[in-house]
Each structure stands twice: as structure tokens, then as C-alpha cells.
Amino acid sequence: MLVNLLDFDLQHLSEYCESLGEKRFRATQLFRWIHQRGAKSFDEMTDLAKSLRLSLESRCTVSPLKVISRQNSKDGTIKWLFDVGDGNAVETVFIPEEDRGTLCVSSQAGCAVGCVFCSTGHQGFSRNLNTSEIIAQLWFAEHTLRAERSTQERVISNVVMMGMGEPLQNYSALIPALKTMLSDHGYGISRRRLTVSTSGVVPMIERMGKDAPVALAVSLHAANDELRDRLVPLNKKYPLNELRAACQAYLEVAPRDFITFEYCMLDGVNDSDENAVQILDWLRPRGQMQLSAKINLIPFNPFPASGLTCSPTQRVKAFSQILHNAGLVVTIRKTRGDDIDAACGQLAGEVLDRTDVSSRMSKQKTIPLKAVESF
Ligand code: SAH
Ligand code: SF4
Secondary structure (H helix, E strand, O other): OOEEHHHOOHHHHHHHHHHOOOOHHHHHHHHHHHHHOOOOOHHHOOOOOHHHHHHHHHHEEOOOOEEEEEEEOOOOOEEEEEEOOOOEEEEEEEEEEOOEEEEEOOOEEEOOOOOOOOHHHHHOEEEEOOHHHHHHHHHHHHHHHHHHOOOOOOOOOEEEEOOOOOHHHOHHHHHHHHHHHHOOOOOOOOHHHEEEEEOOOHHHHHHHHHHOOOEEEEEOOOOOHHHHHHHOHHHHOOOHHHHHHHHHHHOOOOOOOOEEEEEEEEOOOOOOHHHHHHHHHHHOOOOOOOOOEEEEEEEOOOOHHHOOOEOOHHHHHHHHHHHHHOOOEEEEOOOOOHHHOOOOOOOOOEOOOHHHHHHHHHHOOOOOHHHHHOO
16 A cells, blocks of 8 residues: 555654655655645656655655535635545635635544534534545645646635534544644644634643644533533533633643634524623633633524524624623624535535445446536
8 A cells, every 4th residue: 555645744754754764854855845836746856866756656645635526606715525435525615815815624524523503413423534634635725726826825824624523533633734734844834823623622622732732713602511512412521611621721832812712603592691691601700710712603504404593693793792891802703605505514525325325436436426416
């Protein structure tokens, strides 16, 4: 089996080069070719000795993901659907803004957390992505967009791990991918502009603080345990008091002096005045210090199986006002790319009924045409 070099962060690549009898600095050159220049054939890497190129050629590949489809939204948002084998697909979304380009990256095919308002959660868990499959989303998007814009300049300035899956339940693959994103020899994304969003895998928040302290977003959705248990089932394992302690500790190492809390506005479920006050109480329990927070209210993006609806605009505003009046910074997320189902929680990534896919896949190696047509 050939080694996919997209699986390695720079440290691992250096160790790999050493194992081939090469000097470590060769790894830096190789890493730059792959990630900064988007090279995938060793032939192109003209400043590497011919003998090294031949040796790499026989052992390694730079294998990106296969694109199943691409959709362009009216607002400039782009959504790619990538094939990750066995009938699974993951989605990656590019969101252009005036002063930045953000890529929303997936970490798993499906998700095991099963939040009731999330279509990935409804889909269930298929498998973890490996590091190469996570980084390939950025590799592909960055170099495709550069080529289309005829530029050598970086297009993607921000990455958010907010696509499909729970990144902190795929920790060992996530960390090398984050390191490659952060590396000056890789994508040079700053720690402040790289955000991991989690539903609250408490022990892994702490570990990430040691291994790759990037910006943290926590999906809160309710600030009382009884309701959060229902909306985000992981809360039963890591209840709100533990989550709060983990967030407080993370602030010590975080690149920003606040943590972002995402709160999906669900009509009649978590959007009352009382629910807003519960957030305030949770952020500052009696006698304790205030947890430094920014609240991001996300209008719920409906999908049929959820049976839920989004809070009316007036309710979202009133809710936001309560938090604002208490001195919190509150933003209401603009929905982007909803005409192509690229908005938060709309990433389902299911290609076809699985049984159907596997029977077709065994007969043919390419993606079934029906899958391409349906996106
Ligand atoms: N698993 C991680 C990251 C992926 S979800 C997490 O839960 O944080 C990214 C964000 O989209 C989360 O804040 C999630 O709560 C939100 N989200 C999920 N489904 C949604 C929906 N239908 N409408 C709006 N936001 C949704
Ligand atoms: Fe998983 Fe996040 Fe969706 Fe919850 S919101 S099911 S954690 S992807």
C-alpha cells in the first residue's frame, strides 16, 4: 500500500523522511510542495534530488478526495460533496466574505452525538475521517480556488471545523490536520482563525488545549441540563457544570480571550426569556467568576425529519436583547448558502441508500450516476 503523504503533519513527515535515510529539512521542502503549491506529482518537485523523487514515487502518493459534485450558491458560497468510499460522502463549504475566506470542514462521515436539530446527527455515524481526508478538503478547496482566480495568493484565511461530525470524537486524526493547517510551511492559518466547534467532549477540550490550542466554539443550545440532555445527548455524559469548568480552563490557553457559544434557535423549545436568563446564570454562577463568552445565535435551518421550526425573528431579537443587556457580545448568524443546502445543520452527505450503493459499488468502481444527479 502506498503511503498517502496528506496523512502527515510536518513532524510526522520529517520522521518519515528520516526513515528513508533523508535529512529532515527535505521534509520541509516536500511539505511546502504539497500544501503550499498543491503539487501532487513528485515530478514537479524539481528542487528535490531525482533519487529522492523516484524513491517517493515508489512508496507514496498525494491522494486527494474524489469530488462527487459542486454547487455554487447565489451568494458566492460553494459546496463540494466528496466521496469517502463505501457509499459515504462528506461536505465542505467555502464562504467568501469581504475580508476573509472561510472553509467549513467535515471531520466524520455522519455523527454519533445525535443532536435532534441536526441532519448529520439524524443520519447516524458511519466512520471517522482520517487525517488525509480532513486535510484534503482544505488542500483541494485552496488550490482549486487559487487556480480559478489565477492567483498565488492565499484564498482561505479561516477554517472552521463545523462541517459534518464531532471533531473531538475523532481526536487522533484531527490534531495532525490542525497542525498542518497552522504550519507556516503548510497553510499558515493563525490560531485565532482556526476554530474547532464541539458539542462538548469535555476531556478532549482539555487535551486540545495542550496539543493545538486553537479558537474554541461550543455548541450550547440549552443552559439547563434537563433540556440539553434532550437536545444534545452528549450532555448526559458531560453535563453543563463540567462543560463550564473545561471552558474556563481552556481560556488559559485559548488564542482569543473568549469562547464562542453557538445556540440554535428552536421555536418553543429553547427560545424563551427564561432560557436566555439560564445562559446568563450558567456563565456566572453565584459567587463565581464570569466565563468570558461570545454568543452566536443560529437561526435553525429546518429539515423535514426534525419536526422542529426556527424561532420567529422577533423572538430571536428579544432573546438576543436579554443577553446583550447583561453585557454579552451577541451575534445572530447570517444564513449562507441555504439555496444549495450548505447552511449549518443541513449537511447530510448521504449519497444513496447504503444497500443500494454497496451493490452498485461492487459492480462498478465509479460513483453511481444517480448520486451525481441528485446533488
Ligand atoms: N459537531 C460539532 C461541529 C459541527 S455542527 C458541533 O456540534 O459543534 C456545527 C454547528 O451547526 C453546531 O453549532 C451545530 O449545533 C449547528 N447546527 C447543527 N444543525 C443545525 C441546524 N439544523 N440549524 C442550525 N444550526 C445547526
Ligand atoms: Fe454531531 Fe454537531 Fe450535528 Fe450534534 S450538531 S449531531 S455534534 S454534527
